[in-house]
Amino acid sequence: MKCPFCGFSETKVIDSRAGEDGTQIRRRRICEKCHKRFSTVESASLSVIKRSGIKENFSRTKIRNGILKATQGRNFESEELDAVVSEVVDSIRSKGLAEVDSYDIGLAILEPLRRLDAVAYLRFASVYQGYDTLDDFSKEIRKLKRSRKKSSKTA
Numbered sequence: 001m002k003c004p005f006c007g008f009s010e011t012k013v014i015d016s017r018a019g020e021d022g023t024q025i026r027r028r029r030i031c032e033k034c035h036k037r038f039s040t041v042e043s044a045s046l047s048v049i050k051r052s053g054i055k056e057n058f059s060r061t062k063i064r065n066g067i068l069k070a071t072q073g074r075n076f077e078s079e080e081l082d083a084v085v086s087e088v089v090d091s092i093r094s095k096g097l098a099e100v101d102s103y104d105i106g107l108a109i110l111e112p113l114r115r116l117d118a119v120a121y122l123r124f125a126s127v128y129q130g131y132d133t134l135d136d137f138s139k140e141i142r143k144l145k146r147s148r149k150k151s152s153k154t155a
């Protein structure tokens with residue numbers, strides 16, 4: 001990537017973030033010669049392999065919709081939800097893979113969602129992990145309670 005100001009070919013990335021739809025990455029760069037800053041937008045195609053074997057384009061919107069569904073009626077600010085969406089997108093994007101399993105996307109959503117809200121986590125986990133008995137739910141709730149006790153002790 002050449003500097004648009006002086007044409008020098010050594011530039012350093014100082015910041016990068018995923019674009020709104022998750023298919024582009026914006027990078028903030030600094031020229032190592034003239035020290036001027038500029039932005040570049042890079043496209044990176046990422047496919048999601050669904051359980052059915054069908055491939056589709058990675059979509060930030062779909063991740064957001066999944067999180068919205070799980071947090072419905074829980075009164076979160078859209079900024080709070082966007083932070084979770086960004087965390088998920090960044091963690092998947094940062095692996096630099098061309099393909100990702102839908103199962104791994106679910107896994108990437110679970111942990112930030114658990115930190116955000118226990119109810120939303122359980123809702124999402126119940127769909128994602130296919131809980132079909134009350135027993136599965138009560139096991140998961142016990143696990144949550146244990147981890148909550150642990151974190152309140154350390155806090």
Ligand SMILES: [Zn+2]
Nearest residue numbers: 003006031034
């Ligand atoms: Zn320059």
